[in-house]
Amino acid sequence: MERDDRDLGGLTCVFDSDGEDTSFRKYDGMKCEVIDRDDEDLTTGMGTMWWIRLENGIELRAFSFELKPIEEE
Numbered sequence: 083m084e085r086d087d088r089d090l091g092g093l094t095c096v097f098d099s100d101g102e103d104t105s106f107r108k109y110d111g112m113k114c115e116v117i118d119r120d121d122e123d124l125t126t127g128m129g130t131m132w133w134i135r136l137e138n139g140i141e142l143r144a145f146s147f148e149l150k151p152i153e154e155e
Contacts, residue, residue, distance in 0.1 A: 086130035086146040090116040095149040097136065106142075113137045116149060 093116045099106040113136075120131040120143055130146045 088146065090132055090146065090149060090151070091118050092116060093149075094152045095134070096152060097134065097144060098148055098150055100148060109136055109140070109142075113152070114144075114149070117141070 095114055095116055097106075097109050097112050097114050099110055101107065114134040117133040117135055120133055128145060131143045132146060132149065133141060134144050134149070135141045
């Protein structure tokens with residue numbers, strides 16, 4: 083996968099593991115704040131990763147395809 087050049091930092095998104103990793107499915111549908119791009123994202127070979135903070139306070143790394151930006155009204 084190629085690097086995702088979108089700037090998701092600071093956005094509110096909905097996390098969706100897309101069924102890829104069963105250990106993260108319990109967080110599907112939760113709102114999260116995108117903290118920052120993970121500097122090590124190119125080493126994964128799977129695409130761009132971001133540090134996120136879920137609405138329950140848990141911080142974890144997520145691929146950009148797992149983050150669905152919420153349109154602010």
